[in-house]
Amino acid sequence: MTELHATQVAARPRATASPLGPVALTTLLFGAFLPMLSFFIINVALPAIGSDLHASSGELQLVVGSYGIANATLLVVGGRLGDGFGRKRLFLIGLTGFTVMSLICAIAPTIGVLLAARVVQGAAAAAMTPQVLASITSLLTGEHRARAMAMFGVAGGAAAALGQILGGVLVEADVFGLGWRAVFLVNVPVGVLALAAAIRLLPETKANQTHRVDLVGAALLALTLVLLLLPLTEGRPLGWPLWTWLCLAATIPAVAVLGLHQHRAEQSGQAPLIPPTVLRLRAMRIGLLLAVAFFTTFGGFMFVFALATQGEAHMSPLEGGLSLLPMAVGFLITSIYGPRLQQRYGASLILRGWLVQAVGYAVLAVVALTLWPDVNPWKLAVPMLIAGFGSGLVMVPLMGVVVGQVPPAQAGLGSGILLTSQQTCLALGAATVGTAYLALAGTSWGQGGALAAVALAITAVSLLMTPVTHQLRSRA
Structure with a gap:
């Protein structure tokens, strides 16, 4: 990604004196909201996509994974290009590409076309997202910057929590007979409006020093x-x-x-893509381990939960999405209050999150083992609420706590590495956890037993991460 600490406004000195207006900031934050929404909104639509396009379970995993691979690979490249050619310019290019690819995904006649469009959509998101943090850092200072950074976290958390619920609503509503295609089409009007606002309202910034793209x-x-x-x-x-x-x-x-x-x-x-000197920092090593554990299990769970609820449990896409509503509520609460809690508790907030998350997934495993397939959104509400609350306590403060323990001269690179690991591990989760789930679901375990096994595995990972998180309490 970009070295956020080394950025300055270029060509428009007036922009450094005044913060982004609320409409301009909201427009900029869509660069964080839309890519994350697109990753999670697709999960609940996977069964419908598989049926309509005659896609195998492996191809459905690639619908999720191909987007994540392209996004993770090019995030740092997108940040460096924004530094050199202008962040507004790269934001507009990325947003335009993301919107166009969303339309192509929506009208894709075959699974091959859908997968190709998802790759380009992920690449476009990688051009857009790094410009959000870089622009906030270069245009805002003090309280304005802190508030905007908190809103960046809320945008990502809200997109992750609400994505599958919105997907369920759109698939179930079957607006104009679009079915699953609506989960991609919804990005188009939002993207067009954001594009028009960005052209008019966002100031251009560049880095004072640029680096060759690796x-x-x-x-x-x-x-x-x-x-x-x-x-x-x-x-x-x-x-x-x-x-x-x-x-x-x-x-x-x-x-x-x-x-x-x-x-x-x-x-x-x-300027390498992943600088070894940054990886040698103690806080970064711990942070990467925590990020790998959280995002791999979280991305995998979201993938398998959609398949399980619409499989043996015979839930509709809407019911499957509503089953995630309590998780979304817990996630949104922690997204809103997370920055304030982070200031008070620091790294210990993440430790508390792992413990709460472990309880939630353990209860979910009990429900899946005892009630499956006779489950519904109400019966899943308690474990999903607890798991969502715990997940938010881990995810929301993770980047701020880790980067806060990295020397300021390397904070921008640390943020880029963590964002890259986030997208990589979300895709890795769909591949690894999804494969394990599908293998177990085809045996005597069934989908309920497979879901319980995944939930217990996440419980174990959460508990294993508590002593690792404890090491973040000391400065790197």
């Missing part, structure tokens, strides 16, 4: 993710042919080559 690093990261995620998503339905094992084995040398390239790029004075 295209080789981006290509190596993309190759590594494809080698890892493609066999994990396609291996099970295809019976694990030889090529899947060869791809998985090739992941190891791919990681080694990526690491070597990043080290050499940094040693030669270039």
Whole structure:
């Protein structure tokens, strides 16, 4: 991503003297809201997509994963391009591409077209999202900046929590017979309005110092993710042919080559995609471990929950979405009050979140084991509320706490690495957790037992992360 600490307003000195107006800030925050919404709104529509486009379970995983891979690979590249060519310009390019690709997704006649459009949609989101944080940091100061950063967290949290509920409503309503296509089409009018407002209201900013884009690093990261995620998503339905094992084995040398390239790029004075010196910071190592644990399990759970509720439980898309309403409520509460709680409790707030989340998923496992498939939104409400509250306590303060323990000169790079890991692990969760769930669901465990197993696994991960989180209490 971009080095947020080194940014200054260019060409418009007047913009540094006055903060963004409320309409301009809201427009900018759509760059955080829409990409996250698009990741989660799709989950509840997956069964309908599979039925309409005759897609396999592996292809449905790729509908989620392909977007995440493209987004994760290009986030840092998008930030660097914004530094050099102008953040407003990159924001407009990204928002335009995201809107157009949303329309193409909505009218996709085959699963192949849908997957291709999702890749480009993820790339467009990667051009847009980094400009939000960079613009906030360069245009605002003091209380205005703190409030805008808090709103950035709320935007992402709201999108994650409300995405599947909105998806369920749109699929169930079947507006004009669109069915699942409405979950993509809803982005189009919002994108057009945001685009018109951004052209008029957003000031242009650039970084005082720019760095060459590490295209080789981006290509190596993309190759590594494809080698890892493609066999994990396609291996099970295809019976694990030889090529899947060869791809998985090739992941190891791919990681080694990526690491070597990043080290050499940094040693030669270039700006690598993932700087090794930042990864060597104690707070960053801990933060990355926490991010991997949370976003992999969270992304995987959202994927399997939609399949389970619309499978043996025979819920409609609307009922499946409404089952997530208590989680959304808990998530939104922590998104709103999280910044204030973070100031008071610091890293211990994340630790509390892991414990609360563990309780929620443990209760969900009990419900799935004892009541399945006779479940409905009401019977799932209590565990989903607890899990949502705990998830919000982990996710909302995570980036602020970790980056706050990184030296200011490396804070921007730390934020970019954490955002990249977020998108990577959301895609990884759909591939790994989704594959494990689908494998168990096809046995005597059934979908209820498989969902319970996933919930218990997340409970175990949450408990394992509590001693790791405790280490964040001391300064790096």
